[in-house]
Amino acid sequence: MQKIIIALGLAAAFGGTALASEKCNVAMADWKPREALQTKLEGEGWKVRSIKTEDGCYEAYAINAEGKKVEAYFDQQTLQSVDMKIED
Numbered sequence: 379m380q381k382i383i384i385a386l387g388l389a390a391a392f393g394g395t396a397l398a399s400e401k402c403n404v405a406m407a408d409w410k411p412r413e414a415l416q417t418k419l420e421g422e423g424w425k426v427r428s429i430k431t432e433d434g435c436y437e438a439y440a441i442n443a444e445g446k447k448v449e450a451y452f453d454q455q456t457l458q459s460v461d462m463k464i465e466d
Contacts, residue, residue, distance in 0.1 A: 402435035402453055403461040409454035412436060416456055424448070435460060 391433065412429045415436050419426050425442030430437050435451040441446045447465040 398399050402433065402451065404434075404453065404455040410457055416453055 388418075398403055415429055415438065416426050417438060419438060424438075426443040427439045427441070429439075432451070434454075436457075438448070438450050438452065440450070441447050442464070448462060449465075450462040452459050453460055
């Protein structure tokens with residue numbers, strides 16, 4: 379029981395970052411270029427401010443199609459979103 383409580387506490391403390399890093403485990407040889415992610419997001423109506431590598435994922439700072447600030451994590455191989463934070 380105590381191990382479960384500790385695990386839940388750690389999950390709450392590290393939240394999205396832990397989730398993103400667990401899902402972004404791709405060998406660098408298999409990564410798509412950042413430009414491909416930027417093209418994909420711009421095609422969806424996003425205004426990309428920057429893309430960097432964080433916790434093994436691509437991390438994009440952008441304004442989404444709805445006009446909200448977004449910090450989003452993407453798998454480097456599939457370019458699929460694995461975690462997202464939207465500012466109000």
